[in-house]
């Protein structure tokens with residue numbers, strides 16, 4: 001057995017990394033601020049997870065990204081930065097107000113950065129609207145960050161609609177530090193934690209995917225479609 005472990009447990013090292021890479025730049029800071037002023041919940045991806053999204057997107061070099069759960073557009077901007085020129089971000093958001101704020105935020109940031117990309121926000125429950133874009137696929141990257149009970153449904157959609165070599169990413173897959181205790185949970189906790197555990201399980205056991213979880217605070221599951 002390797003003596004090498006997995007997650008980083010020295011808080012000072014986490015501080016060091018954040019200090020080193022300064023993951024919240026002016027444009028991302030502006031999205032946080034406008035979202036706060038509009039009283040959106042402050043549940044955008046963590047600063048380093050935003051950077052991870054950008055890095056992963058740049059590595060995949062996608063032409064078409066699907067994002068499920070737009071909020072104010074913070075993760076959307078991170079992902080859009082990794083699009084190839086002429087690429088598209090299609091983001092799905094149930095809440096009309098979130099979608100409206102994200103539309104303004106993304107339009108401004110993409111313009112100011114002169115990114116040669118398009119974005120579209122589909123307002124409504126994601127599962128209803130995803131079927132409407134299937135004909136535009138297959139897609140290169142799917143980021144899942146909306147209602148946790150539907151994560152497995154979103155994964156099944158991604159399995160069907162990603163190209164081989166495409167990537168699925170999901171936020172919050174440590175279920176607030178409880179994912180390993182899904183069996184013990186009851187009520188709404190069971191629904192949320194159980195759904196996230198189920199999502200990780202179906203990805204881990206799917207022979208068409210190679211997966212891992214980046215051990216960030218929230219847990220960022222990443223899978224590549226290999227066949």
Ligand code: SAH
Nearest residue numbers: 044045069071074075093094125126146147
């Ligand atoms: N990805 C965003 C954060 C998303 S928070 C970021 O990091 O910047 C989760 C979002 O999912 C919320 O805006 C919520 O309104 C939305 N949501 C919840 N249920 C949904 C559903 N069924 N379909 C689409 N969006 C949903």
Ligand code: DHB
Nearest residue numbers: 043044045145146171172
């Ligand atoms: C919460 C955080 C998230 O990243 C998310 O996608 C949904 C909810 C939360 O902390 O409640």
Ligand code: MG
Nearest residue numbers: 045145171172
């Ligand atoms: Mg999240």
